[in-house]
Amino acid sequence: MSQERRTPWVVKYRPSRVADVVNQEEAKKAFLSWLDSWLRGKPEKKAALLYGPPGSGKTSLVEAAAREYGLELLEMNASDYRRASDIERVAVASSRGASLVGARGKIILLDEVDGISATADLGALDAVMNLISRTSHPVVLIANDPWDPKLRELREVCLLIEFKRLTKTEVKRVLQNICRSEKLDCEDEALDFIAERAEGDLRSAINDLEALGEGFGKVTYALA
Numbered sequence: 001m002s003q004e005r006r007t008p009w010v011v012k013y014r015p016s017r018v019a020d021v022v023n024q025e026e027a028k029k030a031f032l033s034w035l036d037s038w039l040r041g042k043p044e045k046k047a048a049l050l051y052g053p054p055g056s057g058k059t060s061l062v063e064a065a066a067r068e069y070g071l072e073l074l075e076m077n078a079s080d081y082r083r084a085s086d087i088e089r090v091a092v093a094s095s096r097g098a099s100l101v102g103a104r105g106k107i108i109l110l111d112e113v114d115g116i117s118a119t120a121d122l123g124a125l126d127a128v129m130n131l132i133s134r135t136s137h138p139v140v141l142i143a144n145d146p147w148d149p150k151l152r153e154l155r156e157v158c159l160l161i162e163f164k165r166l167t168k169t170e171v172k173r174v175l176q177n178i179c180r181s182e183k184l185d186c187e188d189e190a191l192d193f194i195a196e197r198a199e200g201d202l203r204s205a206i207n208d209l210e211a212l213g214e215g216f217g218k219v220t221y222a223l224a
């Protein structure tokens with residue numbers, strides 16, 4: 001089996017351009033407008049908070065935009081938030097440092113911010129606020145649910161950008177494209193079932209499709 005074949009499909013078929021991010025036209029327009037304001041040196045808000053259901057394209061949009069704009073992407077996820085010192089050391093230092101050679105600048109991406117515990121991760125939210133106040137680069141926060149009371153101060157300093165739940169039709173269309181690309185025999189009824197079960201979570205649907213395709217060499221309703 002080739003190395004390419006072993007690449008997880010959620011990685012292999014990750015959008016390479018902003019235009020490839022499924023739907024989310026309003027979110028894409030708002031995010032790119034905000035990013036352009038940063039590149040002009042006049043952002044109204046130093047940070048953007050992208051929120052919406054799992055698998056709706058939040059992280060994919062940031063990654064695609066960084067690639068298109070030639071920006072270095074510094075990504076931190078929930079496991080990096082265990083101590084405020086982690087954010088101080090990694091994010092704050094990077095927010096003021098120069099980008100890698102060849103990059104126009106950088107984006108600092110903090111994923112799963114709604115997973116920060118106000119008690120167990122003592123000081124982490126303060127460190128994120130400090131990062132935003134001091135940063136010289138765009139900061140993007142990602143959350144499924146931004147309305148947790150502990151995130152109130154973060155909401156006040158961020159541009160909020162909502163991502164809608166993907167429809168079954170939109171999810172199924174992506175699955176059909178992957179089946180064609182992988183030359184995988186996929187029953188239409190099976191794709192309907194996988195897309196329905198995913199409830200708008202494209203990442204989950206792709207993982208389900210890959211599990212069936214890799215395990216059985218075909219995707220049928222009986223297997224799904």
